[in-house]
Amino acid sequence: MAEKSLDDTRTFATMVAAKQGWELNPDAEFTDSLLEGLTVNWNRYGYFLCPCRDTEGSREDDAAVVCPCTFSHADIADYGHCYCGLYLKAGFSASGKVPGGIPDRRFSKS
Ligand code: SF4
DSSP, X not given: OOOOOHHHHHHHHHHHHXXXXXXXXXXXXXXXXXXXXXXXXXXXXXXXXXXXXXXXSSTTTTGGGBSSOTTHHHHHHHXXXXXXXXXXXXXXXXXXXXXXOOOOOTTOOO
């Protein structure tokens, strides 16, 4: 599988945001650190494992947390941003808000 560069991952994340009607976090340094994490995970595991979560050991067990994770829509609807803070609801940053810590739904029973 071809290695991905940071720019490849940035293109991917930009396309995801455009498709979903989300925004990328405008904090360039923070966003770059997450994109770097996604890039490292792609090159290590072969899929975009969420940069804020640990692998459970296989693609099957990580399926819910391959970016954009299955929780991103609910988190963005409820909190205005995904768990990592990479993707934001449209208008979130324009309103002056910044992403904060939110619960991880991955192992949540509710
Ligand atoms: S929380 Fe979800 S959408 Fe956000 S970076 Fe991680 S996998 Fe991607």
